[in-house]
Amino acid sequence: MADLSSFDPNSAGNPNNGIFGLPFTEEDARVIILPVPWEVTVSYNAGTARAGEHIHKASLQIDLFDADVPDGWKQGFFMREVDRKILMKSDYLRKEAELYIKYISEGQDVEDNKFMCKTLKEVNAGTQMLNQYVYEQTKGLLDNGKLVGLLGGDHSTPLGYMKALAETYGEFGILQIDAHCDLRDQFEGFNYSHASIMYNALKEIPEIKRLVQVGIRDYCQEEWEYVCNSEYRVITYFDREIKDRRFEGETWKHICEELISKLPSNVYISFDIDGLDPKCCPYTGTPVQGGMETDEVNYLFRKVIQSGRKIIGFDLSEVGVGPGEWDANVGARELFKLCNLMVASNPQ
Numbered sequence: 001m002a003d004l005s006s007f008d009p010n011s012a013g014n015p016n017n018g019i020f021g022l023p024f025t026e027e028d029a030r031v032i033i034l035p036v037p038w039e040v041t042v043s044y045n046a047g048t049a050r051a052g053e054h055i056h057k058a059s060l061q062i063d064l065f066d067a068d069v070p071d072g073w074k075q076g077f078f079m080r081e082v083d084r085k086i087l088m089k090s091d092y093l094r095k096e097a098e099l100y101i102k103y104i105s106e107g108q109d110v111e112d113n114k115f116m117c118k119t120l121k122e123v124n125a126g127t128q129m130l131n132q133y134v135y136e137q138t139k140g141l142l143d144n145g146k147l148v149g150l151l152g153g154d155h156s157t158p159l160g161y162m163k164a165l166a167e168t169y170g171e172f173g174i175l176q177i178d179a180h181c182d183l184r185d186q187f188e189g190f191n192y193s194h195a196s197i198m199y200n201a202l203k204e205i206p207e208i209k210r211l212v213q214v215g216i217r218d219y220c221q222e223e224w225e226y227v228c229n230s231e232y233r234v235i236t237y238f239d240r241e242i243k244d245r246r247f248e249g250e251t252w253k254h255i256c257e258e259l260i261s262k263l264p265s266n267v268y269i270s271f272d273i274d275g276l277d278p279k280c281c282p283y284t285g286t287p288v289q290g291g292m293e294t295d296e297v298n299y300l301f302r303k304v305i306q307s308g309r310k311i312i313g314f315d316l317s318e319v320g321v322g323p324g325e326w327d328a329n330v331g332a333r334e335l336f337k338l339c340n341l342m343v344a345s346n347p348q
Contacts, residue, residue, distance in 0.1 A: 002028040002076060009073070013060030019079035020059045020336060029076030030348075031147045031339045034137055036157040037087040038130055040094050040123060041193040043101065044286045047321035049090050052082050052151050054321050054328035055335060062336050068302060072340035075348070079151070086133065090153075093126045101188060110189065120189050127156065127192035134160030142168045147342050151335065152317030154194040154285060155182060155272045159201060161313065165268060166207035169312050172266035173210040174201070175304065177275035177297055179288040181216055181223040181236065194285070194318075197270075199226070202233065212262050214300070215239050215275040218288045235262050239290045252296060256303045267304055269314040269338065271297075273331060283320030283327045294334065301341050311345040314338045 002024050013021025019033060026032060035052030042048065056079060064073045100119045103110070110116045134150070138161040141148050150158050155178075165172060176182075176198065183202075187195035201208055210233060217239035227234045237259055245255060273280070278287040280294060304311060316338060319331035 009064040015060060019056055019077055020062055022077055024076040024078045026078050029078035031077045032141050033079035033149045033151050035082050035151045036134060036153040037082050038090045038153040038157050040090055040097050041190045042154050042285045048152060048154050048285055048318050050321050051319040055332045058325055058328040058332040062332055066340045069340035069344045072343045075343045077339045093123050097123050124191045131160040135163050139164035147346060148313055149338060150315040155197050155317040156192050156194040158315040162201050162205055165313050166205050169266050171207050171209050172268055172312055173263040174208060174268050174270055176213045176270045177215055178272040179218050179274040181219040183223040183226045209264050210262060212259055215292050217290045256300050260304055260307050265309055266312045267309050268312055271316045272318045274318050280330050281327050283322030284318045298337055305345045311342045
C-alpha cells in the first residue's frame with residue numbers, strides 16, 4: 001500500500017500526483033480508472049474523446065472528504081494515462097465518419113459510392129478493434145483483483161468491459177442513466193455506434209439479465225418497440241413518467257426503491273452524463289432538455305448499495321469539453337462519487 005503518512009488530504013491537489021491529487025500507483029490502488037478516448041460515431045457534438053485529460057485536471061479541485069464514504073479514497077484511486085494510439089485512431093476515423101454521416105444525411109446511397117463503402121467498412125473495423133482493446137485492458141485488471149471504472153469517450157466504449165465483467169462475475173444487471181435508450185440496431189450503418197451500446201450489450205452478453213434505464217427522454221419508435229417486446233429484460237423509467245409521478249405526490253425515495261427492486265444482486269452502472277439536466281453538462285455530445293440533478297442520481301446510487309446489491313463496475317461517458325471546464329468539473333465529481341460508492345459496495 002502507498003505510504004500516506006506525509007500526505008495531507010486537506011491541502012490543494014498536487015498536479016504531480018494522480019487523479020484527484022492522490023499519491024497512488026496502479027499497483028497500490030484498489031480502483032483503476034481506464035480512460036477510453038474514443039468518439040468515432042458521435043452524431044452531433046464531438047469532444048468527449050478528450051474528456052479524460054480534462055477531468056484529470058479538474059479532479060485536483062475536489063476535496064477528498066465524502067460524507068457518504070469518508071475514507072474511501074484511502075483504498076486508492078488511480079487513472080491510467082490516455083492511450084495516444086487509441087486517441088489518434090479515434091481522431092482519424094472521426095473525420096472519416098463525419099464525411100460519411102454528411103453523405104447519408106443528404107439521402108445519398110452508400111452503395112453508389114466506393115469511397116463511402118470503404119469508409120463504413122473501416123469505421124466498423126475500428127470499433128471492433130476498440131471493443132477488443134477495452135476487453136483486454138479491463139479483463140487484465142479484473143483478473144488482478146482490481147475494481148474498474150471506465151471513463152469515456154462516447155457511450156460505445158464500455159462494451160468490451162461489460163464482456164469482461166460477465167466472464168468475471170457471471171450474471172448481472174445494468175442501471176443506465178441516460179437521456180437516450182441506446183437500443184438502435186446499426187445506427188447510421190455503424191455496427192457499434194454510441195446509439196447502439198445497450199442493443200449490442202443485450203445481444204452479445206447473455207449474462208446481462210436486466211437493463212433498468214432511468215431518465216430516458218429522447219428515443220425512436222424502434223427503441224420503444226424493443227423495450228415493449230423485451231419481456232421485461234429492459235425496464236425503462238422515462239423522464240416524463242418520473243416527473244409526472246413526482247408532480248402527483250410520489251417521492252423519489254419510493255421510485256428509487258421500486259426501480260432498484262428490478263435489478264439483480266450484481267449491478268453495473270452505465271452513466272451517460274447527458275442523463276443529467278443539460279445545465280450540468282452543456283457540452284455533452286447530444287444534450288436534451290429535462291433530466292436529473294446530480295443529487296438525485298447520487299441518491300439513487302446510494303440506495304443501490306443500501307439495498308444490499310453490489311456495484312461491480314461502472315462507466316462514465318459523454319462528458320463534453322467546453323470553455324470554462326464546467327463539464328469536466330461535474331464529470332470529475334461524479335467520477336469521485338462513483339469510485340467511493342464502488343469501494344463502499346465491495347468491503348475488503
